[in-house]
Amino acid sequence: MATPSNFVDLQAGFYNALAQGLGYSNQDPFQVIQPSPPLTGGDDSDALLWAYLNNMPVASLTQNTQFTGGNQYLADYQGVMSALQSAPNNFQSTIGPTCWDAYQTALKDKDVKTGAVAFRNWALYCDPCSAVATSGASALAAAMLDPIFAAQMNVTPYKPAGTEAVTFSPGYAKMLALLKKAPSRSFEVSASNWKTDVSKTWTQGSTTGFFGLWGGSSSSSSISEKFASGGVSVKASFDNVLPFNATPGDWYSSAAFGMAFNNPDKAPWTPKNPITWDTTFGNNGNMQRFASSLLIANHMNISVVSAAQYSQDEQTQIQSNQGNGLWPFYCSGNSGGSSTNAAFDKDGRMTVTITSKANVPVVIGCIVLAASQYLGHEVQASKILTGQFYN
Incomplete structure (x- = not known):
């Protein structure tokens, strides 16, 4: 005293x-x-x-x-999602480059929601995409089963890439x-x-x-x-x-983020990308806490x-x-x-x-x-009252 x-x-x-x-x-x-x-x-x-x-x-x-x-x-989470590689899928090749660009713009401008049904309903009335509305929806439904691809699509409408606020x-x-x-x-x-x-x-x-x-x-x-x-x-x-x-809104995927955290220096991280596990979760990372x-x-x-x-x-x-x-x-x-x-x-x-x-x-x-505790939030929550952090 x-x-x-x-x-x-x-x-x-x-x-x-x-x-x-x-x-x-x-x-x-x-x-x-x-x-x-x-x-x-x-x-x-x-x-x-x-x-x-x-x-x-x-x-x-x-x-x-x-x-x-x-x-x-x-913004930091969007950076991580951009640095991850999704499993191979044929959604982009099915709809073609013109429709893909139109769809990405529509997502960022909130003209369409993510997901196969929303894509089909939007594509039917979009000139570059109407011919592939059904086949594209099927390909998108299959692609969205991959948590990395789904996370990348779901965060696209949000700032700074899109117009939706956090x-x-x-x-x-x-x-x-x-x-x-x-x-x-x-x-x-x-x-x-x-x-x-x-x-x-x-x-x-x-x-x-x-x-x-x-x-x-x-x-x-x-x-x-x-x-x-x-x-x-x-x-x-x-x-x-x-x-x-x-909890974070629809822009966030605990599955994809957890995969990124649990796999340092290997897939799903894209090789030679400036955003890495270390720049994200390491000692000087931007998402340590x-x-x-x-x-x-x-x-x-x-x-x-x-x-x-x-x-x-x-x-x-x-x-x-x-x-x-x-x-x-x-x-x-x-x-x-x-x-x-x-x-x-x-x-x-x-x-x-x-x-x-x-x-x-x-x-x-x-x-x-810490990131490890945050990603296991439910397990760690009871410890807030017992002082068992950072020991």
């Missing part, structure tokens, strides 16, 4: 406190997600929720979603219904009672990308260091916290008391930046689902209050699984 001496220690202490408060040990593959804008619903509610699952986690105790947007599940199931409405029934959670840490040792966590303490006192600030800035080392206490409560599990479940909070109330004394200029600087969100979740409040307020007493000591509205979900963390 100690008072953090810098922002790195404070963030480590917060990680331990939040994990324990949510019912996990620091042996579990738990990751804090920051910043955490509320999911206020609306036409894009599913897309905003699924974006967290589409993001590939880095090996860090903290995931900053503003820094990790370039590595996406769907999907998972269930979506926002089901998540919100489950969230309202989830248990409450809370924790409290005094200024001198932080547990800052994260050396035995699933990353052996590695953590990167977190902000300083406010969203977008540096954790090594003078005002952030003053905040972190001056004595910080936190009291947090959540009316509900839900471990939300969702997955967000298997999201930790979603409802109606949170966070109180952060800083014992440091802030000058008038520092107070003005903090309050002018509170719209960017303040530590630890950086809820900016731009969407109207949360509020963040910094208040100062006569001695310049600060109290930060962060609240989110009831029934407005906030994603505060996730459970990270």
